[in-house]
Amino acid sequence: MPTKYLLALFSLTIAGCASDPDRPVPTPPQTAEEAGRTAAASAADTAQLLADVNEFVGAGFGGLPVAGGPPPFAPPANCTASFSIDQTHIQLESDCTLPSGRHTRGSMSVALGGSCGFGGFTVDFDLLVESQPGAGDEVAVTGHVALKHGAGELWLASQIEHESHLGGHDVNSKVAGCFMLDLPEKRAAFDGVVSVDVDGQRISLFRVSDLQHMLCEWLPFTGSVHVEHLGEFVEVVFDRDTPTTGVVTIVTPTSSTRVQLPVPTGGFCSSGAIPTPSVIDYQVCGGCGNPVPPGGPSDPVPEPIL
Numbered sequence: 001m002p003t004k005y006l007l008a009l010f011s012l013t014i015a016g017c018a019s020d021p022d023r024p025v026p027t028p029p030q031t032a033e034e035a036g037r038t039a040a041a042s043a044a045d046t047a048q049l050l051a052d053v054n055e056f057v058g059a060g061f062g063g064l065p066v067a068g069g070p071p072p073f074a075p076p077a078n079c080t081a082s083f084s085i086d087q088t089h090i091q092l093e094s095d096c097t098l099p100s101g102r103h104t105r106g107s108m109s110v111a112l113g114g115s116c117g118f119g120g121f122t123v124d125f126d127l128l129v130e131s132q133p134g135a136g137d138e139v140a141v142t143g144h145v146a147l148k149h150g151a152g153e154l155w156l157a158s159q160i161e162h163e164s165h166l167g168g169h170d171v172n173s174k175v176a177g178c179f180m181l182d183l184p185e186k187r188a189a190f191d192g193v194v195s196v197d198v199d200g201q202r203i204s205l206f207r208v209s210d211l212q213h214m215l216c217e218w219l220p221f222t223g224s225v226h227v228e229h230l231g232e233f234v235e236v237v238f239d240r241d242t243p244t245t246g247v248v249t250i251v252t253p254t255s256s257t258r259v260q261l262p263v264p265t266g267g268f269c270s271s272g273a274i275p276t277p278s279v280i281d282y283q284v285c286g287g288c289g290n291p292v293p294p295g296g297p298s299d300p301v302p303e304p305i306l
Contacts, residue, residue, distance in 0.1 A: 124145075
């Protein structure tokens, strides 16, 4: 039977450490279609980054707890790691890579207990992530997770903050919701809310509903994003063709338009298989609970809880 992880992520801060003048800075959308396009691209990026970091941490602690202590961490191949005598403190060197291929280094601390109940343990991590060594695009990622073993998935009740500096502008994104990672099936899913601010000005606040994607694809194959723009409720729908075409459907009260997102397409697994969406209870979130209350397309989008 495959291993299942039930994991509650209560705080995760992602802070950009370097400027990148070539990356586009989000701007206030002028139309409902622009609002939907911005929200959909941000949602896909958020899901990818969550899956990348969480798979690295979750897979590393995939073993069973040992007598009197948490399970040992198993670093991936070609990753240099040093451990304290009691195995509760881990230092990762710069040759370690996340599942996406991005490089990471930093430290992690492990302890028994936590909010997931009997048999659970906690992991605190402080990592630097970059596309490749010396690329100058480091992102600082810190987090606290509580997890325990079950039978097939990794669940995260998540609260996130992502800060970066692009082209002389401060970009801040906050996320809250339920994240599910199915390691045996290489799938991820997210349901929650996301906000994006630039230089203190709100650019977008949107609800993500049942966004599911394969870990080896850039874009989701099902789910939707709901955003309010100038009093109009806009829905963006991902479908089974989105990972290869980058095309989504943007629905407003007066129109339905097919548009292409300005993000990578085609994925990097090219399996050719058409996934079947899973039925997921996001409010239960594997027993850890969703920090975002349920809501529909016309309900006000709550602020991410941090």
